Amino acid sequence: MNLDFLSELGIQAKNAGTHTGKWSSDSQNYITSHTPVDGSAIAEVSLTSPEEYDAVVQRAQEAFLQWRLMPAPKRGEIVRQYGEVLRQHKDALGKLVSYEMGKSLQEGWGEVQEMIDICDFAVGLSRQLYGLSMHSERPLHRMYEQWHPLGIVGVISAFNFPVAVWSWNAMIALVCGDVVIWKPSEKAPLCGVACQYLFNKVLEENNLPDGISSIIVGDYKVGELMTHDKRLPLISATGSIRMGKIVGTAVAERLGRSLLELGGNNAIIVTPDADLKLVLTGTVFGAVGTAGQRCTSTRRLIVHHSLMETVKSQLAKAYGQLRIGDPLDQNNHVGPLIDELAVQNYLHALEAIKAQGGKMVVEGGRLEGPQYPGGCYVKPCIAEVSNDMDIVQTETFAPILYLIAYDTLEEAIALQNGVPQGLSSAIMTNNLREAERFLSAQGSDCGIANVNIGTSGAEIGGAFGGEKETGGGRESGSDSWKAYMRRQTNTINYSTDLPLAQGIKFDF
Numbered sequence: 001m002n003l004d005f006l007s008e009l010g011i012q013a014k015n016a017g018t019h020t021g022k023w024s025s026d027s028q029n030y031i032t033s034h035t036p037v038d039g040s041a042i043a044e045v046s047l048t049s050p051e052e053y054d055a056v057v058q059r060a061q062e063a064f065l066q067w068r069l070m071p072a073p074k075r076g077e078i079v080r081q082y083g084e085v086l087r088q089h090k091d092a093l094g095k096l097v098s099y100e101m102g103k104s105l106q107e108g109w110g111e112v113q114e115m116i117d118i119c120d121f122a123v124g125l126s127r128q129l130y131g132l133s134m135h136s137e138r139p140l141h142r143m144y145e146q147w148h149p150l151g152i153v154g155v156i157s158a159f160n161f162p163v164a165v166w167s168w169n170a171m172i173a174l175v176c177g178d179v180v181i182w183k184p185s186e187k188a189p190l191c192g193v194a195c196q197y198l199f200n201k202v203l204e205e206n207n208l209p210d211g212i213s214s215i216i217v218g219d220y221k222v223g224e225l226m227t228h229d230k231r232l233p234l235i236s237a238t239g240s241i242r243m244g245k246i247v248g249t250a251v252a253e254r255l256g257r258s259l260l261e262l263g264g265n266n267a268i269i270v271t272p273d274a275d276l277k278l279v280l281t282g283t284v285f286g287a288v289g290t291a292g293q294r295c296t297s298t299r300r301l302i303v304h305h306s307l308m309e310t311v312k313s314q315l316a317k318a319y320g321q322l323r324i325g326d327p328l329d330q331n332n333h334v335g336p337l338i339d340e341l342a343v344q345n346y347l348h349a350l351e352a353i354k355a356q357g358g359k360m361v362v363e364g365g366r367l368e369g370p371q372y373p374g375g376c377y378v379k380p381c382i383a384e385v386s387n388d389m390d391i392v393q394t395e396t397f398a399p400i401l402y403l404i405a406y407d408t409l410e411e412a413i414a415l416q417n418g419v420p421q422g423l424s425s426a427i428m429t430n431n432l433r434e435a436e437r438f439l440s441a442q443g444s445d446c447g448i449a450n451v452n453i454g455t456s457g458a459e460i461g462g463a464f465g466g467e468k469e470t471g472g473g474r475e476s477g478s479d480s481w482k483a484y485m486r487r488q489t490n491t492i493n494y495s496t497d498l499p500l501a502q503g504i505k506f507d508f
Contacts, residue, residue, distance in 0.1 A: 424446055
């Protein structure tokens with residue numbers, strides 16, 4: 001396999017895992033990144049020691065003092081330049097994402113395109129960090145609010161989107177005047193090294209200080225250094241609900257801020273008025289894309305009983321045409337799961353489905369043979385279940401789709417909402433009343449609710465995140481930038497008197 005893209009991105013046999021701008025450090029303790037494509041080792045990355053972590057934070061603090069004084073449009077110019085660098089290296093970085101994480105090459109390139117898109121969005125945002133002007137009750141006074149940067153933003157990202165989620169946070173935080181310390185997933189650390197290598201080019205060309213953008217590498221112990229560190233006022237964490245509860249508790253104990261984007265258990269409701277062509281496309285892409293390892297993956301298909309047999313037949317036929325294999329081969333639709341632990345979780349879920357009374361519509365299992373090296377390839381599968389089954393209530397990060405029947409729209413919405421998670425949702429219908437009901441306060445309780453598209457494929461222009469155990473955080477578009485800044489209310493008295501609020505007077 002041609003791996004020239006590694007050298008293009010600065011990846012070596014051994015990589016320093018601690019970077020801040022031009023400065024890097026190697027602890028001499030390494031983790032090895034293995035590709036799920038065939039199980040082979042790609043390269044090693046040094047683990048960040050507590051001493052190295054402290055040095056990173058100190059450099060970030062120093063950089064923040066300078067970065068916050070640069071006008072926001074000038075900060076936007078730096079982000080624009082990074083977007084141009086990403087355009088130049090989109091092919092190579094997309095291949096690295098596909099090779100290290102296992103998603104299809106088209107999805108790898110698509111993830112880098114999301115990075116480019118959020119750079120463009122952030123450049124525009126750098127001229128739109130608006131406050132409000134308010135009328136004071138006191139004469140000859142003016143009130144307004146403005147927004148200031150927080151300081152150091154810590155980003156903890158997951159393996160399934162090893163570059164895009166960092167950029168959603170980092171590009172917005174940077175134009176807001178913050179500096180960023182990133183802990184990429186220990187399952188895909190080379191993607192973090194590559195992104196930092198490319199960002200270093202921009203920092204060096206603009207003679208900017210070390211510490212504006214930094215990475216650290218390690219497992220949960222390195223993450224704990226961030227979550228307990230009062231010098232990091234905001235921690236943005238993407239991952240499992242279990243992880244999010246730990247992070248949220250730790251940050252709350254020090255009265256810091258956390259932005260949590262956690263698990264999903266996403267459903268599509270299919271009504272009798274649905275266009276079944278859209279149902280098929282949206283469901284298959286949502287359920288098997290990234291081998292079911294998206295937080296927005298379609299986990300449940302809630303189908304009106306009158307359509308159930310038709311939908312089952314069409315899905316089974318479509319699943320029979322899926323091509324599974326090397327994700328760098330563009331002829332394949334589905335790549336491997338990330339590692340053996342993910343495979344075991346998938347296999348345990350299959351056992352639980354059958355033990356709890358589910359009926360397999362399309363059988364699953366591990367794929368074996370010389371065309372599936374590494375042992376992490378599995379069959380996307382479909383099961384007919386009830387919504388209250390324990391396994392259905394739990395998010396399994398794998399290509400398992402649950403079919404659930406319903407009779408009335410009210411019942412369908414209750415089923416959709418009847419899980420602990422609240423990230424993404426969709427309804428397939430050509431009935432305006434059904435669509436509006438789904439989008440109303442009586443409808444979906446998720447952070448994302450779509451009509452006639454699936455649950456995955458969110459655009460960067462909208463705020464991304466969910467409710468309930470998904471964590472309540474919002475990243476990327478809309479006014480998500482406010483999470484990375486602190487609000488300040490200002491009152492200016494331009495009179496010669498000092499009138500007090502509510503008419504209070506002192507006699508002096």
